[in-house]
Amino acid sequence: MGIFDKLKNKKNVQVETPSTTHHDRVSGIPFPAYRGREPYMFISYAHVDSSMVYPIISEFNDMGYNVWYDEGIEPGIEWPEEIANALDRCSLFVVFITPASAGSLNVRNEINFALSRKLPFIAIYLKETALTPGLQLQMGSKQAILKYNMDDESFRRKYTYSFETVLKPTEKRTVTSTKNSVFEEPAPIVFFQEEDFEIEHGLLHKYHGSRKEVKLPVTVQIIGGFAFNNCQNLESVVMSEECGAILDNAFISCLGLTNITIGKSFSSLSKKAFIGCPNVRFSYYKDRMPEKFDQLFPDKSIVSEIDEVYQE
Helix, strand or coil: CCCHHHHHHHHHCCCCCCCCCCCCCCCCCCCCCCCCCCCCEEEECCHHHHHHHHHHHHHHHHCCCCEECHHHCCCCCCHHHHHHHHHHHCCEEEEEECHHHHCCHHHHHHHHHHHHCCCCEEEEECCCCCCCHHHHHHHCCCEEEEHHHCCHHHHHHHHHHHHCCCCCCCCEEEEECCCCCEEEEECCCCCCHHHHEEEECCEEEEECCCCCEEECCCCCCEECCCCCCCCCCCCEEECCCCCCEECCCCCCCCCCCCEEEECCCCCEECCCCCCCCCCCEEEEECCCCCCCHHHHCCCHHHEEEECCCCCC
16 A cells, blocks of 8 residues: 555654544544454555545445554554555455556555455556556456546445455444434444355465354365464364365464364374464364374374264
């Protein structure tokens, strides 16, 4: 977004004193960036375009969409790591295209990251912009919204239709006070278990939930890299019978993870799957020991047999 564009000016940012009500931490910031665990969109833009971008993302926010943008970076946190974490956790990548953003190395870095993670991707063109051959090659097949050719209502219909396949606005519920004054406040989004998992051709790309105990759907055959990246609440994972492999970095920085229950089909464990998981242990159902068990888990102290009957 040019999130990096703001780095050189960060020392000059004045932070307001926190209070019990919502206030902008930085002068000119339209609303607090989303910080929760519900699905959200990541906004990429050149900082010099903020006067055009802020009114649009404010509309997204007002409509109930969860929006993360550069306001979400806390003082003292390493910028590239925070940006990567925000990108990795987002459900939708939205980039605002202008001549300035097309020429921004930082925006291109964010585009590259989003494409490498195969994130749902929408490009909103605020101005007619000639893309470099590299950007044309990368973004040629991605959905584009030419806002500069649309009236406001057409643009609103277009982005709402584009968003709805991957991201829903927070529902509103009506509240009536004792004085009969009516107002609306957002209701929490509730996900069913299956909706927490981003699965493609048997590969679990990302777990979007926040449960302590997770049972993988039978459609998961491989747990992919960064699928459970930094899931702070996660304590236990029960793999399906169909799940046969865990790739590098799958559970990186899951500090509370203490148990992985594996099935008989399990056959491949990458050496770097559990970086930053100091307490992880493994268990398997009685009489359902995986093949090549000794090769997978040579340290018997971290493995145990459990008596529960395996259930799909």
